[in-house]
Each structure stands twice: as structure tokens, then as C-alpha cells.
Amino acid sequence: MRQDGRVTDADAVLPGSFPDPAAMRKQYRAEGLSEAGLAATPVEQFARWFQDAAVEAHLFEPNAMVVATADAEGRPSSRTVLLKHFDEQGFVFYTNYESRKARDLAENPYVSLLFPWHPMARQVVVRGVARRTGRDETAAYFRARPHGSQLGAWASAQSSVIATRADLDASYAELAARYPEGEQVPVPPHWGGFRVAPQSVEFWQGRLNRLHDRLRYVAEPDGSWRVERLSP
Numbered sequence: 001m002r003q004d005g006r007v008t009d010a011d012a013v014l015p016g017s018f019p020d021p022a023a024m025r026k027q028y029r030a031e032g033l034s035e036a037g038l039a040a041t042p043v044e045q046f047a048r049w050f051q052d053a054a055v056e057a058h059l060f061e062p063n064a065m066v067v068a069t070a071d072a073e074g075r076p077s078s079r080t081v082l083l084k085h086f087d088e089q090g091f092v093f094y095t096n097y098e099s100r101k102a103r104d105l106a107e108n109p110y111v112s113l114l115f116p117w118h119p120m121a122r123q124v125v126v127r128g129v130a131r132r133t134g135r136d137e138t139a140a141y142f143r144a145r146p147h148g149s150q151l152g153a154w155a156s157a158q159s160s161v162i163a164t165r166a167d168l169d170a171s172y173a174e175l176a177a178r179y180p181e182g183e184q185v186p187v188p189p190h191w192g193g194f195r196v197a198p199q200s201v202e203f204w205q206g207r208l209n210r211l212h213d214r215l216r217y218v219a220e221p222d223g224s225w226r227v228e229r230l231s232p
């Protein structure tokens with residue numbers, strides 16, 4: 001790497017040996033997902049699969065999801081965030097309102113959430129519209145966070161470029177001195193939730209020979225849900 005931080009061709013040396021991704025092949029489970037077995041609403045169906053992922057399969061962070069946004073020009077970006085609540089109104093996550101994702105959502109509220117439950121050969125993809133949660137709801141969740149995470153929300157100007165790690169640590173130390181453990185930390189005005197109201201939710205179950213099941217709920221104008229099967 002050069003002193004100005006730029007990476008040159010000289011840096012592009014791959015390690016001597018690593019596994020060949022093209023040779024990685026798993027056969028997925030035979031048990032399928034059928035229309036008859038689906039719940040009445042996608043949120044109910046999500047609750048069943050979330051239970052399977054968290055309780056039966058003990059997946060690590062089953063509430064981790066990939067949130068994809070796009071800016072006004074349609075340029076996409078994605079990142080992992082943690083689902084913190086879900087019900088028939090939608091799927092809620094918390095973040096910094098000045099982050100890239102929040103700026104994207106201010107310009108374009110359409111969003112996709114992807115739950116990658118690979119060890120179960122399952123994936124759920126939600127598409128919908130994101131709106132900010134109310135300040136009361138945000139405050140209630142903020143109060144439930146550990147003290148250190150509350151300070152972290154103040155210390156980080158998420159998605160902005162910073163000069164050094166030390167600047168971040170200094171900012172945290174200053175806040176920790178101002179709000180010692182036990183002292184109430186105010187809710188940062190630049191921090192809060194987004195609730196994604198689903199317009200479609202696809203449940204993907206891996207099956208033998210790549211003949212997977214894909215069942216998608218699509219919202220109808222009257223508020224009911226239509227279920228359609230997609231080719232894998």
C-alpha cells in the first residue's frame with residue numbers, strides 16, 4: 001500500500017493456496033415447502049421459520065439480515081443489520097439516520113431484506129417500503145440497549161470517513177466520561193429505527209438437484225396476500 005492509502009498492482013498478490021470456490025458444492029435437504037403448509041400471512045410464516053432458525057437450528061445471529069438500498073440514481077448498496085422487532089406492521093431495524101443506508105432511504109424508500117439461513121438451506125427475501133419508527137418507539141428500544149452501545153451510537157458518525165481509529169476511541173472515551181455507567185444517555189437525534197412494511201416475501205427452501213422450492217407472498221390492494229410459486 002502507498003503512503004496515501006492507495007493500493008497498487010504490487011499489492012494484488014493472492015495467497016499461495018486457498019480452496020477453489022468452484023469446487024464447493026452442497027446437496028440441499030429433501031424436505032420441501034408446500035403451498036398447503038404455508039401460514040396465512042408472510043409474517044406468520046416468517047415467525048415459524050425464525051423459530052426454527054433460532055430455537056431448533058440454533059443459528060448464530062438468525063436476526064442478522066442483509067439490507068439492500070438504492071440511491072435516487074438506482075445505485076445499490078447492501079450491508080448486514082440486526083432485525084430488532086417484527087409483527088404484521090413490518091420488520092424493524094435501528095441505525096444512524098445520517099448513514100449511507102439512511103440517506104438512500106430518504107431518497108428512495110424501497111428496500112430489500114435478506115435472511116441468509118445457509119445451514120438450513122433456507123433464505124427469506126422481503127421487499128417493501130421503509131419508514132422511520134416514531135421517536136417514542138426508538139427511545140424505548142434505545143433505553144433497552146447496553147450502556148456501551150448507547151454511547152457507541154453517539155460516538156460514531158456512521159458511514160463518514162475518519163482519519164484514525166484513535167479518533168473514534170477518543171470520542172467514545174469523552175462520552176464515557178460525560179455519561180458514566182448508571183447515568184441516562186440521551187437518545188441521539190441522528191439515530192433511530194426503520195420499519196419495513198412488506199410488499200412481497202419469498203421463502204426459499206433448498207432441495208435436491210437444485211430443484212428448490214420458492215414460494216412468494218405478494219400483497220394485494222385489499223390487504224390480502226396472494227401466494228405464487230417461482231421456478232428455482
Ligand SMILES: Cc1cc2nc3c(=O)[nH]c(=O)nc-3n(C[C@H](O)[C@H](O)[C@H](O)COP(=O)(O)O)c2cc1C
Nearest residue numbers: 064079080081082094095096099100101102158159
Ligand atoms: C452481524 C452484523 C450486524 C450489524 N448490525 C447493525 C445494525 O443493527 N445497525 C447498523 O446500523 N449497523 C449494523 N451493522 C453494521 C452495518 O453492516 C454497516 O457497516 C453500517 O450500518 C453502515 O452501513 P452503511 O454505510 O451502508 O449505511 C452490522 C454488521 C454486522 C456484520
